[in-house]
Amino acid sequence: MNQHMIAHRILHESFPYVDAEDSVSYFSEAGDATQAxxxxxxxxxxxxxIHGAVFMALSGDDEAEIAQRLATPLADGHPEWPVMSWVQMVDSYNIFEIQHLFxxxxxxxxxxxxxHRILGSILVQSWRARLMASYPDRQFAVRMIEADASMDLRIAVSQxxxxxxxxxxxxxxxRGIIIDPDRPE
Structure with missing residues (x-):
C-alpha cells in the first residue's frame, strides 16, 4: 500500500464523519484556519x-534557550563523557523524535x-526546502533515522x-562555550 493510500486510511479512521475520497479533502472538512x-x-x-550554526526553532524561545545551554558546560561532573566536537553538539540540537513533537x-x-513515518517524510521535504530558501550558500542533510535503542523515529538536520x-x-x-572574562577578545 503506498503512502497516499495509507494516509487516506489513517484520516478515514481518525475522522469517520468526513465523507472524502482523498486525503486532501480532510483539511477543509475536519480542520480549520486556527489549526492550520x-x-x-x-x-x-x-x-x-548562533555562532555560525543553524538550529531548527521548534520550542518557542529557541535562541535564548540554545545560547544559554551552549554557555553552560554540560559535562561538568561527568568526566567519563567523551569529548564532543562542535559539529556533534550542533547536530545534537537538531534531532527531533517525531512522536515526541506532540x-x-x-x-x-x-x-x-x-x-509518524508519513509525517516525517513530509517534514524532511519541507525542512529541506526551508533551509535551502534561507541559506542558499550552505548545504544541509535532512534525513529520517529509524528508531533504535536510543531514540524513536527521528529527523536529523546537519550542515x-x-x-x-x-x-x-x-x-x-x-561540552560548552567557556568564555574567560579575564581574557581579552
Whole structure:
C-alpha cells in the first residue's frame, strides 16, 4: 500500500464523519484556519543562527534557550563523557523524535507508526526546502533515522557545507562555550 493510500486510511479512521475520497479533502472538512496557523511553524520552522550554526526553532524561545545551554558546560561532573566536537553538539540540537513533537494522539493506535513515518517524510521535504530558501550558500542533510535503542523515529538536520567552525571558547570535554572574562577578545 503506498503512502497516499495509507494516509487516506489513517484520516478515514481518525475522522469517520468526513465523507472524502482523498486525503486532501480532510483539511477543509475536519480542520480549520486556527489549526492550520498552529501547525505552520512545523512545516516552515523558524531558524536560529548562533555562532555560525543553524538550529531548527521548534520550542518557542529557541535562541535564548540554545545560547544559554551552549554557555553552560554540560559535562561538568561527568568526566567519563567523551569529548564532543562542535559539529556533534550542533547536530545534537537538531534531532527531533517525531512522536515526541506532540503530547496528544488521535486515531487508532495501530496507525501510529505509519502516521509518524508519513509525517516525517513530509517534514524532511519541507525542512529541506526551508533551509535551502534561507541559506542558499550552505548545504544541509535532512534525513529520517529509524528508531533504535536510543531514540524513536527521528529527523536529523546537519550542515554539510561549509564546515562549521567552533566558536571561541568551545570546550569539547566540558561540552560548552567557556568564555574567560579575564581574557581579552
Amino acid at each position: 496557523l498552529m501547525y505552520g511553524w512545523l512545516y516552515w520552522p523558524d531558524l536560529v543562527e 503530547r496528544q494522539s488521535r486515531g487508532p493506535v495501530e496507525f501510529s507508526e505509519d502516521t 554539510e557545507t561549509p564546515l562549521l567552525i567552533p566558536p571561541r571558547g568551545w570546550d569539547g570535554q566540558r
